[in-house]
Amino acid sequence: MKELLIHLNKAFESKARLGIMSALMVNDKLDFNALKELLDLTDGNLASHLKALEEQGYLEVQKQFVGRKPNTTYGATPEGRKAFGEHLSALEKLISGNR
């Protein structure tokens, strides 16, 4: 059991983080509003989870202008994809141990 749990990554524990990473595994890039819409989170809540994932090196953030409006997009880094994949594999093993 310990050996199984050790592979779960604390960075992805919360529902919001699982949702953000899942959305960015499937979509190369999403902007703030698209993520907010997909995940049904408040601005503050989403922003703080994005920041935490960026600080861990799991997300990359690109700021640009669309016309005159600033637009920020988020994408999973290769490290983020790898780490999230490992987290999902650990969850899979935990689930299959329960079935």
Add this chain to the structure above:
Amino acid sequence: MKELLIHLNKAFESKARLGIMSALMVNDKLDFNALKELLDLTDGNLASHLKALEEQGYLEVQKQFVGRKPNTTYGATPEGRKAFGEHLSALEKLISGNR
């Protein structure tokens, strides 16, 4: 995505709670020391997660004496088994959406 995340149960988010519930899906009853050993948690940490799960109605606690020593065992309630099963199903769907 929202529809998927809504079925994840906050009560089981943390690694420790996933571990406790998994251990008690497989084993009918475990005492405090067995859980501590299995999950590699500190006394305080394990106790607070057990209490939270008990308060939600997911665990039942039995106190008895083994000889002169008090012994407390923990087991999943039917509600706990059902809720944890639903949580695992939601995780499974999330994982399959990422593969």
